[in-house]
Amino acid sequence: MTEEFHRIRRLPPYVFAEVNQAKAKARASAEDIVDLGMGNPDSPTPPHIVAKLVEAVQNPDTHGYSASKGIPGLRRALAAYYGRRFNVELDPETEVIATLGSKEGLANLAAAISSPGDTILVPNPSYPIHQFGFIIAGASVRSIPHTPDHAMLEALDRAVRHSVPKPTALIVNFPSNPTGLMADLDFYRELVAFAKKHKIYILSDLAYAELYYGDRIPPSILEVPGAKDVAVEFTSMSKTYNMAGWRMGFAAGNRKLISALTRVKSYLDYGAFTPIQVASTAALNGPQDCIDDMRKLYKERRDVLVKGLKQAGWDVPVPEAGMFVWAEIPERFRGLGSVEFSKLLLARAKVAVAPGLGFGEHGDTHVRIAMVENTQRIRQALRGIRGFLQGDNAGPAIEAGSDGVKA
Incomplete structure (x- = not known):
């Protein structure tokens, strides 16, 4: 019925929904998912x-x-x-x-x-x-x-x-x-x-x-x-x-x-x-030292995340600002596109990220990784990613064919 409404017709399906549904299903099965998808700060508001x-x-x-x-x-x-x-x-x-x-x-x-x-x-x-x-x-x-x-x-x-x-x-x-x-x-x-x-x-x-x-x-x-x-x-x-x-x-x-x-x-x-x-x-x-503390916290997380991804074989840029790493999908998986790669990362590494397609079609070669978990959880995510990229569970190389994605 919603397709009858003009403004709704102009909106594509919500790209993040597929990954969110897969994440919810995994959590319902008692899987421990490290959620680095939504840019939702995990620290409390200053007292x-x-x-x-x-x-x-x-x-x-x-x-x-x-x-x-x-x-x-x-x-x-x-x-x-x-x-x-x-x-x-x-x-x-x-x-x-x-x-x-x-x-x-x-x-x-x-x-x-x-x-x-x-x-x-x-x-x-x-x-x-x-x-x-x-x-x-x-x-x-x-x-x-x-x-x-x-x-x-x-x-x-x-x-x-x-x-x-x-x-x-x-x-x-x-x-x-x-x-x-x-x-x-x-x-x-x-x-x-x-x-x-x-x-x-x-x-x-x-x-x-x-x-x-x-x-x-x-x-x-x-x-x-x-x-x-x-x-x-x-x-x-x-x-x-x-x-x-x-x-x-x-x-x-x-x-x-x-x-x-x-x-x-x-x-x-x-x-x-x-x-x-x-x-x-x-x-x-009021006092602004809470901003300095917040900045130090995210810098520590950024450094741990970027270093760990590079050690896992995923070369990503070091962001100068913001709370995200904008990571190009490793070449082996680029043919999947960002939505399928995000779902694969969730299934194999137990890490949720945001597919780049959600930010425009020119973002489909990337995923966005949010620094919204503490360093211990980020290191857990990195172990999962490293095991996925370097281990047998990565599966065969994947490329895009003329008829879509294939292994």
């Missing part, structure tokens, strides 16, 4: 943030409807964060809005600014909502390279010259989910200049701003002078403060886009539960 939530929820005045655009103190706290971190000045009243996570904000802004037939430029591979938020809204998506370099800029130029109608907006996500790639300010300067020249909006997803491991620190596109003329940026509390389930995020930047999102949201929700907003304010204004 001072939880304490503020408990304090706020005990006040019955906080139990009613909240403010759709976010309580004033929370919007001021986000503006203060941008001032400290990026030296960017934001007006909390007109250039900041609180969202129910960055995912909701992106989807609702897509609905606010898109008309059927509009063209949106989206990196491929990219986080699914970047593409499907606009597809659900009725727009058409054109894929561009996912690398923050001249390949992307050249593709943007071709898109402007050959797309009818001319593109309305461009999505960027650095540090990237799933690839972990970072952009620098020089790239953002070129991007902003291009967008201004061709009157294209930029939607920047900066959810992983604080998850970096070297001397390079992720910048904000809003640091570029004049960027607010064309750009809006989404941030999130989910990874920075281990608050994924709290569903708190923000959009900041271009006043016209913030106003459009504010108007749409005013019809759809009353904002997050007020105690959550109060606690989020405490997180942004």
Whole structure:
């Protein structure tokens, strides 16, 4: 029956569902699966943030409807964060809005600014909502390279010259989910200049701003002078403060886009539960050493995971940022594609990963491995992977034939 609905028809089957079903079946059979699939932080929210939530929820005045655009103190706290971190000045009243996570904000802004037939430029591979938020809204998506370099800029130029109608907006996500790639300010300067020249909006997803491991620190596109003329940026509390389930995020930047999102949201929700907003304010204004601790934790996990995969014969890049390893499928199994390889890894190594196809067809040669288990469990996963890749249970080499996948 759902096939009768136009917007549902535009959505392909959920790629991650097959692996999730196989994982659930294995666990129902009492198999110990190390789940490195979903980017769901396993560490608790810092105690001072939880304490503020408990304090706020005990006040019955906080139990009613909240403010759709976010309580004033929370919007001021986000503006203060941008001032400290990026030296960017934001007006909390007109250039900041609180969202129910960055995912909701992106989807609702897509609905606010898109008309059927509009063209949106989206990196491929990219986080699914970047593409499907606009597809659900009725727009058409054109894929561009996912690398923050001249390949992307050249593709943007071709898109402007050959797309009818001319593109309305461009999505960027650095540090990237799933690839972990970072952009620098020089790239953002070129991007902003291009967008201004061709009157294209930029939607920047900066959810992983604080998850970096070297001397390079992720910048904000809003640091570029004049960027607010064309750009809006989404941030999130989910990874920075281990608050994924709290569903708190923000959009900041271009006043016209913030106003459009504010108007749409005013019809759809009353904002997050007020105690959550109060606690989020405490997180942004309070001690930030918890972020340093989080960064050290993920760096340790990253180093253990990357080293172990290389020792197992799986050569993967070392991500500079984010909480994922974007791993090319070993050549022996590449013909399977990412979904079948992920299912094979689950069955033989007892490790769940995310198939790259879920992030776009150009991701089908990769899988995304999340650093969401402690080092002991990661080492357990590595033993399973090593046994699979080096042992008899790997099976024969697999390649793609003209009639599909074969051994």
